[in-house]
Amino acid sequence: MEFKLEAHRIVSISLGKIYNSRVQRGGIKLHKNLLVSLVLRSARQVYLSDPCPGLYLAGSAGTPAPPTPQPGEPTAQPPAGWGEPPPPAPRAAWPDTEPQPERPAVPDAPRAVDPEPAAAVTGAGDAFRGREEDTAEAAWGRVDRPRVAAAVAVSDVSPEGASVGCPPTREEQPGASPAADCRCAPRPAEAEPSAPPALYPRKRGAAGAGGGHAGCPALCSTPLKKPRRDGGEEDGEEEMETGNVANLISIFGSSFSGLLRKSPGGGREEEEGEESGPEDAEPGQICCDKPVLRDINPWSTAIVAF
Amino acid sequence: MHQPPPASCSRSSRCECARVGVRVSALAPSQRPAPLPAGSPAPLPPEPASRGTSALLPVRLGPWCSPTGSPAPLSCETGCGEGSWILVCRLLVPTQVNLLSMEEDIDTRKINNSFLRDHSYATEADIISTVEFNHTGELLATGDKGGRVVIFQREQESKNQVHRRGEYNVYSTFQSHEPEFDYLKSLEIEEKINKIRWLPQQNAAYFLLSTNDKTVKLWKVSERDKRPEGYNLKDEEGRLRDPATITTLRVPVLRPMDLMVEATPRRVFANAHTYHINSISVNSDYETYMSADDLRINLWNFEITNQSFNIVDIKPANMEELTEVITAAEFHPHHCNTFVYSSSKGTIRLCDMRASALCDRHTKFFEEPEDPSNRSFFSEIISSISDVKFSHSGRYIMTRDYLTVKVWDLNMENRPIETYQVHDYLRSKLCSLYENDCIFDKFECVWNGSDSVIMTGSYNNFFRMFDRNTKRDVTLEASRENSKPRAILKPRKVCVGGKRRKDEISVDSLDFSKKILHTAWHPSENIIAVAATNNLYIFQDKVN
Numbered sequence: 150m151e152f153k154l155e156a157h158r159i160v161s162i163s164l165g166k167i168y169n170s171r172v173q174r175g176g177i178k179l180h181k182n183l184l185v186s187l188v189l190r191s192a193r194q195v196y197l198s199d200p201c202p203g204l205y206l207a208g209s210a211g212t213p214a215p216p217t218p219q220p221g222e223p224t225a226q227p228p229a230g231w232g233e234p235p236p237p238a239p240r241a242a243w244p245d246t247e248p249q250p251e252r253p254a255v256p257d258a259p260r261a262v263d264p265e266p267a268a269a270v271t272g273a274g275d276a277f278r279g280r281e282e283d284t285a286e287a288a289w290g291r292v293d294r295p296r297v298a299a300a301v302a303v304s305d306v307s308p309e310g311a312s313v314g315c316p317p318t319r320e321e322q323p324g325a326s327p328a329a330d331c332r333c334a335p336r337p338a339e340a341e342p343s344a345p346p347a348l349y350p351r352k353r354g355a356a357g358a359g360g361g362h363a364g365c366p367a368l369c370s371t372p373l374k375k376p377r378r379d380g381g382e383e384d385g386e387e388e389m390e391t392g393n394v395a396n397l398i399s400i401f402g403s404s405f406s407g408l409l410r411k412s413p414g415g416g417r418e419e420e421e422g423e424e425s426g427p428e429d430a431e432p433g434q435i436c437c438d439k440p441v442l443r444d445i446n447p448w449s450t451a452i453v454a455f
Numbered sequence: 456m457h458q459p460p461p462a463s464c465s466r467s468s469r470c471e472c473a474r475v476g477v478r479v480s481a482l483a484p485s486q487r488p489a490p491l492p493a494g495s496p497a498p499l500p501p502e503p504a505s506r507g508t509s510a511l512l513p514v515r516l517g518p519w520c521s522p523t524g525s526p527a528p529l530s531c532e533t534g535c536g537e538g539s540w541i542l543v544c545r546l547l548v549p550t551q552v553n554l555l556s557m558e559e560d561i562d563t564r565k566i567n568n569s570f571l572r573d574h575s576y577a578t579e580a581d582i583i584s585t586v587e588f589n590h591t592g593e594l595l596a597t598g599d600k601g602g603r604v605v606i607f608q609r610e611q612e613s614k615n616q617v618h619r620r621g622e623y624n625v626y627s628t629f630q631s632h633e634p635e636f637d638y639l640k641s642l643e644i645e646e647k648i649n650k651i652r653w654l655p656q657q658n659a660a661y662f663l664l665s666t667n668d669k670t671v672k673l674w675k676v677s678e679r680d681k682r683p684e685g686y687n688l689k690d691e692e693g694r695l696r697d698p699a700t701i702t703t704l705r706v707p708v709l710r711p712m713d714l715m716v717e718a719t720p721r722r723v724f725a726n727a728h729t730y731h732i733n734s735i736s737v738n739s740d741y742e743t744y745m746s747a748d749d750l751r752i753n754l755w756n757f758e759i760t761n762q763s764f765n766i767v768d769i770k771p772a773n774m775e776e777l778t779e780v781i782t783a784a785e786f787h788p789h790h791c792n793t794f795v796y797s798s799s800k801g802t803i804r805l806c807d808m809r810a811s812a813l814c815d816r817h818t819k820f821f822e823e824p825e826d827p828s829n830r831s832f833f834s835e836i837i838s839s840i841s842d843v844k845f846s847h848s849g850r851y852i853m854t855r856d857y858l859t860v861k862v863w864d865l866n867m868e869n870r871p872i873e874t875y876q877v878h879d880y881l882r883s884k885l886c887s888l889y890e891n892d893c894i895f896d897k898f899e900c901v902w903n904g905s906d907s908v909i910m911t912g913s914y915n916n917f918f919r920m921f922d923r924n925t926k927r928d929v930t931l932e933a934s935r936e937n938s939k940p941r942a943i944l945k946p947r948k949v950c951v952g953g954k955r956r957k958d959e960i961s962v963d964s965l966d967f968s969k970k971i972l973h974t975a976w977h978p979s980e981n982i983i984a985v986a987a988t989n990n991l992y993i994f995q996d997k998v999n
Contacts, residue, residue, distance in 0.1 A: 155886075159832055162890055175645035175668060179730055179749040180780045180799055180839075181895050187835045188889070195832070 156192040163189040540931060540944045543621050543982070543993040546607065547581075581989035585973055588984065589653040589661065592977040595623055595984055596663055597991055598648025602632040604665055604718075606676060607991075621982065621995050627676050629718035632667040644669050650735050652744070654757075662721070664744060668731040671746050673722035673757060681709040727753050727763045734784045740791040747784035747796060754808075766814045767796060767806065782897075783843045793818075795845070795852055801825075801838035803854060803863065821852075821863050823870045833885040833894060841897035846906040847978075853909055855900040858882060860911050860921065875921045875928065878913045880951045880962045893967050901976045912971030915960070916987045917947055933971060933985045933992040944994065 163185045170177050170185075580601030587596050595607040608626035635644040645668055654662040660677035685707040690696055730749035737744045745754050745766070752767035767784075771777055779800040787793035792808045804817035825834070837857035844853045851872075852863045858879055861871035877898075881888060888894040893914070900911040912918045913930070921928045930947045950959035973986040981996030 156832075159886070159889070166892075174643055175647070175731070176640075176642040180733075180782065183777060183780055183799060184836045184839060184895065188832055191832045191835075 152195055156196040159192040160189060160196065163192070539997055540983075540994045541941050541997045542939070542944065543995045544623060544940070545935070546623065546625075546991040546993065547989060583973060583986035583989060583991060584647050585649065585651050586975040586984050586986045586991070587651045587653060587663075588975050588977055589663075590655050590978060592979060592982065594626065594653070594661060595975065595991075595993075596651045596653065597984075597986065598631065598651050598665055599989070600645075600647040602630055602634070602646030602648060602667065604629055604631045604648060604651065604663075604674070606661075606716075621993075623984075623993055627716040627718055629674070631665045631672060631674065631720075632670065635669070649732060652735050652737050654737055655741060657741075664735050664737065666732050666735050666746065669725065669728055671724040671732070671735060671755070672720050673724075674718050675721045676716060676718045678714060678716055680711060680714045682712045683707045684710045722757065722760050724755055724760050724763070727755075730780075733782060736784060736786045736794065738786045738791050739789055743791075745784060745786065745794065747781050749780040752781065752784055752794075752796060752814075764812070766808060766812070768813065768815060769798075782840050785843055785845055787849055788845050788847060789849045795843055797840035797843040797854055799839040800835070801840055801856060803840065803843060803852065805865065819865070819868050821868045821871075823861070829882075831885060833889055836889070836894050837885065842899040844900060844902060846902050847904065848906055851906065853900050853902060855898050855911055857894060857896075857898075860900050860909060862909070862923065873923060875909070875919075877911055877919055878917075878949070880949055881914075884962070888967070891967065893970070896970055896972060898970075898972050899974060901974055903976045903981070904979045910974055910976060910983065912974055912985070914967050914970050915965040916969040916971055917949075918971045918974060918985055931994075933987045933990070933994075934969075935990070943997070 166185050167182060170182055578601075580599060580603075582600045583597050584600055585596075585598040588594070589596070593609050595609075597605050597607070599605070604627075605625060606627045607623035610622045610624060631648060632646040634646045636642070637644055647667055648665050649668065650664075650666050652664045654664070654673075656662075660675050663674050663676070665672055665674060684691070685705050687701060687704055687707075688696055688698065724746070728746065728748040728751065730751070732746050732748045734747045735744060736747075743754055743756050745752055746763075747753075747767075750768065750770040751765055753763040754766045755763045767781070769779070769781065779798045779802075782797050782799050784794060784796035787795075793805065794808070795803055795805045797803045801822065803821040805819035805821070806814035807818045808814060810816070810818060825838070840854045840856050842855040845851070846853065850865060852865065854861050854863065854871075855877075858877060858881060860875045860877055862873040862875075863871045885894060898912050900909060902909055907924050908920055908922050910918060910920045916933045917930050918933060919928060919930050930949070931944045932947050945958075948956075948959045949965070950956065950961050955961050969987060971985055971987055975984040977983070983994050985992040985994065
């Protein structure tokens with residue numbers, strides 16, 4: 150139980166970091182966002198694999214102060230899961246295990262960031278509990294084309310490619326907010342999808358307006374600036390994941406109304422973890438004026454008088 | 456590749472960077488005319504911002520730095536176990552305001568009490584982001600977040616003041632990089648200097664490479680102490696003379712003048728990196744160097760700015776499968792074909808450029824199996840390597856991750872030969888450190904000249920030294936409060952739990968905003984430079 154709280158808190162903090170990274174000077178830092186996404190993934194894994202699935206932590210604007218995480222705590226969770234590096238291979242197996250295209254009807258689906266499409270959420274909600282970490286890992290991983298294939302069946306979004314399928318589908322379904330944040334969590338570090346990416350942001354923009362996500366249309370303006378990529382053109386046309394992260398943020402920003410306010414200040418609030426009491430060294434420790442042979446430590450030898 | 460117009464160089468008729476030529480490419484971000492920042496040196500209107508000149512300012516920090524007693528030994532063989540460290544001087548990376556004030560205000564104490572201690576003068580642009588000694592140790596370069604490079608020079612030994620040797624004074628200041636805006640991607644490019652690397656000296660001038668997130672520049676720092684006088688068509692103030700008034704001709708002669716140190720950009724290596732450059736490393740052949748960003752490493756020739764070879768590319772075909780990024784890279788100190796790069800997964804790859812043009816397949820792979828008992832949410836973050844350094848001998852590499860420093864033997868790939876805990880007491884605080892972003896801090900590590908001692912930074916302005924031979928370690932603090940000039944640094948200790956002794960500091964009272972990320976060790980002597988926010992501390996070994 151504590152683990153879920155802790156995991157949930159970490160997830161919200163991570164989302165806040167991703168949200169704020171888009172306004173940071175110098176652009177989005179790939180390394181940091183990759184690390185944040187890894188934490189997100191780990192936290193979600195812990196969250197999902199916890200034996201009490203019905204916990205719905207949404208709406209708690211202030212997360213209760215969780216106990217200080219002990220390093221050993223997460224290992225109490227299914228340990229097998231920890232040993233999995235996020236492999237691309239299991240994701241390929243994802244479409245096989247994918248039960249249903251998205252139907253984000255599970256109300257108790259964890260509000261934690263859910264990287265798969267809604268389909269995963271529904272199936273995952275129950276199936277994950279019983280599944281091995283492998284699949285959970287795969288579910289958590291960034292699913293691309295297989296996911297799209299599933300998404301295609303549901304929505305009339307044309308199979309434009311990896312990133313296209315999911316978000317537009319999200320937008321069209323009002324109940325999709327909890328699941329809308331799916332699949333985007335571990336994707337802060339993504340750059341251009343191999344499929345035509347330009348369509349993706351534009352579709353999101355259109356759908357976003359319809360979907361009523363307040364933060365989305367404004368934020369979608371950024372990905373609209375992405376130049377259209379013709380397939381195969383590699384050199385120089387690469388993006389730095391600006392568009393995807395912006396979409397990611399818009400999804401999160403509108404979904405986690407309880408945890409993150411839509412305004413940029415909301416994210417910062419969550420991750421405002423100021424160190425309490427970083428006092429200076431006590432004044433009593435300043436004593437370099439007089440030569441003193443303090444102890445046998447070779448570093449403290451006599452001071453040359455001035 | 457696109458060579459941007461050398462807007463930064465005013466002497467276009469003589470400067471080499473103008474001769475390279477410009478090849479326009481549709482992707483080139485247009486050069487925003489850089490307004491002169493408030494801190495730029497010598498604001499002459501025709502002078503562009505990136506070219507700096509400064510008179511050699513005798514920035515005396517007064518009696519605060521006067522040495523006394525016997526001078527420290529010059530050998531670096533003593534290691535860290537037999538000596539003690541004294542503060543030589545504390546230098547502020549000066550903004551232009553400070554420089555002007557310092558010229559008038561010689562009294563150190565007044566300076567110390569007025570604005571050096573006044574935090575309002577310490578702007579974010581003054582935060583030092585890199586420190587590097589040159590190959591002889593005579594010069595010390597610092598780069599800051601405002602894109603400036605400040606070079607300090609060691610005071611020469613003189614007969615009158617034998618004991619003053621060891622102090623470093625400002626030698627040159629120039630604006631290396633300006634903030635830029637990439638219009639295509641709507642991204643601002645920070646001007647923060649990520650790394651500075653010196654080239655070995657081959658003539659009277661000094662050369663260094665400085666880089667921000669996207670652009671590497673080669674700077675030439677040269678002294679000028681003579682100027683020509685006696686032009687025929689110009690008078691002494693530079694005004695043109697009417698040729699009709701000239702009746703005789705004279706030959707211009709060189710006359711001595713006050714020493715002036717000039718810095719000019721000789722090469723600009725731009726537009727080769729999509730991601731943020733994190734390292735540069737000069738090859739031992741002194742003809743090439745490499746620049747590494749998150750996913751790629753490029754090999755450059757110093758003479759050619761519009762082309763570079765890509766030698767490592769770990770970008771996956773599908774970015775969604777990205778699992779690791781390059782965090783640091785360095786050439787072998789002697790073998791010009793060998794280099795290493797570290798990753799965010801805690802692995803190091805050694806590559807041989809003779810094997811193939813694209814070194815995606817490593818020659819050696821260094822990884823330590825993870826300790827499963829230490830797993831946590833943040834295991835991946837703390838295993839990410841922030842710095843990798845070859846030893847001077849070339850036999851070892853040292854890596855720094857968040858909590859440890861590891862020394863690896865190049866001949867053994869499955870585990871490091873030495874592991875040193877820098878601040879293991881933070882292991883239980885990882886969640887808080889994640890919240891305040893401290894867990895992403897990238898600490899650097901350095902070897903001493905003889906590879907017997909390694910040093911790295913920590914929080915609360917602490918830095919740690921580990922003697923590899925005696926297995927002793929020490930924690931020292933670089934702070935204003937308890938650093939009187941020539942005072943010996945007192946070792947510090949962090950109390951982990953239980954009873955706190957008198958001189959110890961508890962983990963909860965550590966100041967995580969004061970972090971020492973960048974340090975440098977003189978190549979042959981026991982002199983270290985420690986950067987604490989906007990202060991540069993220089994310590995010297997003193998053996999009784």
